[in-house]
Amino acid sequence: xxxxxxLGITVVMSAVTLLTRALPFLLFDxxxxxxxxxxxxxxxxxxxxxxxxxxxxxxxxxxxGGSHGIPELACIALAALxxxxxxxxxxxxxxxxxxxxxxxxxxxx
Amino acid sequence: MKWKKSLRAAFPVTxxxxxxxxxxxxxxxxxxxxxxxxxxxxxxxxxxxYAGSGQFLAVTLIAGGATLVQAAVLTAVLHFRxxxxxxxxxxxxxxxxxxxxxxIYGLTDETYALLTSTPxxxxxxxxxxxxxxxxxxHLYWIVGGVIGSTxxxxxxxxxxxxxxxMTALFVVLLIEQVKKPAxxxxxxxxxxxxxxxxxxxxxxRFLIPALIAITAILLIxxxxxxxxxxxxx
Numbered sequence: 001x002x003x004x005x006x007l008g009i010t011v012v013m014s015a016v017t018l019l020t021r022a023l024p025f026l027l028f029d030x031x032x033x034x035x036x037x038x039x040x041x042x043x044x045x046x047x048x049x050x051x052x053x054x055x056x057x058x059x060x061x062x063x064x065g066g067s068h069g070i071p072e073l074a075c076i077a078l079a080a081l082x083x084x085x086x087x088x089x090x091x092x093x094x095x096x097x098x099x100x101x102x103x104x105x106x107x108x109x
Numbered sequence: 110m111k112w113k114k115s116l117r118a119a120f121p122v123t124x125x126x127x128x129x130x131x132x133x134x135x136x137x138x139x140x141x142x143x144x145x146x147x148x149x150x151x152x153x154x155x156x157x158x159y160a161g162s163g164q165f166l167a168v169t170l171i172a173g174g175a176t177l178v179q180a181a182v183l184t185a186v187l188h189f190r191x192x193x194x195x196x197x198x199x200x201x202x203x204x205x206x207x208x209x210x211x212x213i214y215g216l217t218d219e220t221y222a223l224l225t226s227t228p229x230x231x232x233x234x235x236x237x238x239x240x241x242x243x244x245x246x247h248l249y250w251i252v253g254g255v256i257g258s259t260x261x262x263x264x265x266x267x268x269x270x271x272x273x274x275m276t277a278l279f280v281v282l283l284i285e286q287v288k289k290p291a292x293x294x295x296x297x298x299x300x301x302x303x304x305x306x307x308x309x310x311x312x313x314r315f316l317i318p319a320l321i322a323i324t325a326i327l328l329i330x331x332x333x334x335x336x337x338x339x340x341x342x
Contacts, residue, residue, distance in 0.1 A: 001171060006150055012177045013167050013184045014157040020188040021216045024195030025202075025209070034199045040331055041324070045197035046225040047286035048299025048323045050279055052316075053218060055303035057276040059312040072276070079277040083284050093125040093277040100277075101270035 067108035075100040111237065118233045119241035126219045127249045129275040132268055134253015137164050142258045144172045151258035155251040159215060162187055164254075189317050193324065194221045201225070205236030215243040217250075219275065226282040291334045298326050 028038050054076070063069040079096035086092070138151045146168065154164050163184060170180050194216055201224070202209050212224075220243050229238035287293045306319035327334070 001145065001174075003147065006146060006171055008177055009167060009171050009175070009180050010150070010154055010157060012181050013163060013170075014154075016181050016184040017158050017160050017163055017188050017191075018214060020185065020191035021195060021213050024192055025199060025213060028196070029199050029202075034203070037328070037331070038196060039200045040335060041193075041327065042197040042200040043289070044291060044295045044327045044334055045193060045324070046222075047283065047289065047292040047295040048302075048327065049193065049197075049320075050222060050226075050283040050286050051296045051299035052303040052319055052323065053222065053279045054276060054283060055300065055307060055319075056316060057279065059307060059315070071270075072273075075273060076276065076280050079280045080284060083281050089281050090121065090124055092281050093274055094128070096277040096280075097128065097271065097274045100273040104270040105267055 067104075071100055071103040071108055075103070111233075112241075115233055115237040115241040116245070118230050118238055119245055122223060122227050123242055123245045123249070125274050125278040125281075126223065126246050129219065129272055129278065130246060130249035131253040131256070132271040132274070133161050134250050134255075135257030135268070136272075137161070137168070138254040138257020138259070140165060140168050140257075141254075144168050146171060148258040151254040152251055155254040156247075159247055159250060160188065160217065161250075186317070190218075190320055191216060193320050197225065202239075205239060208236045208240045212239055212243055215247050217246065219278065220246050222279060222282050226285045294330075294334065295327065298330075299323050302326065 028034060034042075058069070058072055061069045061072050075096045078099055079092045082095050083089070083092035134155065137155075138148070141151050141154075141164075142148050154167060158164055158167065166183060166187060167180070170183070175183075195213065198212075198216075198221070202212060205212065223242055223246075224239055227242075229235045283296060287296050302322040303315070303319045306315040306322065309315070310318055
């Protein structure tokens with residue numbers, strides 16, 4: 001595991017990562033007005049991707065064994081409830097996270 | 110650019126990411142040092158690559174002696190979702206000038222989620238606000254990695270579960286997104302495609318099929334959804 005090997009892997013992976021981030025702009029961002037379908041996706045993709053990212057966060061939770069996903073589902077419900085009632089982003093997120101930490105560290109062990 | 114004003118507006122917005130990135134960054138730093146990689150690589154990777162799952166993969170690949178070609182292909186597959194982030198931000202980044210390069214460079218899941226869900230407060234130019242959010246998040250990630258690689262093993266405080274801040278952040282931002290016209294329908298499509306793909310393809314490879322299905326369905330429904338988008342609620 002030489003430093004030059006680590007450097008090679010780091011540079012290659014960084015370049016590919018940047019390319020995946022920049023490619024849509026290189027292809028479709030030509031100054032002026034973006035194509036209409038791009039503008040449409042800009043409006044409708046974020047809500048769909050937010051739902052996808054929540055599923056992504058839970059992808060390794062087992063609902064058949066262990067704690068059956070109870071801490072995760074309960075704290076997601078708590079975050080949503082806090083947010084709908086109080087409308088304070090930080091309270092919703094930190095409230096749910098603290099309760100989650102207590103649940104996984106002390107209750108569901 | 111009025112740094113002070115932009116950073117002050119951006120900081121509260123980024124607090125959930127501060128918690129999540131410190132925790133995940135520390136996990137990355139710990140993994141890197143326990144794999145026997147010299148710890149000065151933690152900040153270098155965090156600055157250059159700046160991708161959570163990508164850097165975990167990098168440690169695994171380096172420890173396993175993967176080839177450069179293997180690393181390139183796996184990174185492309187892992188980060189395929191970035192294509193969809195960029196696609197939906199072209200319009201939003203239209204007027205930000207040279208800042209665009211740094212915004213694209215720092216386009217992580219969390220930064221994407223914040224930038225698409227949180228408009229800048231009045232009086233703060235949107236480009237400056239976006240850049241401040243992006244740079245703060247990057248800073249948290251670098252610091253987390255340095256802490257984890259240098260003294261992660263010494264931490265007495267049990268941080269198990271702190272990364273749930275990321276899940277909670279996405280839940281809150283989803284609620285904000287659903288308030289937009291047609292947002293509810295789009296969220297249901299996203300969630301249903303994700304769950305179906307997860308059931309069919311499994312946890313390690315569901316992301317790409319889910320993204321393709323979501324985009325395809327949204328494009329097919331475009332005539333109907335676009336109508337609702339312009340109709341005032």
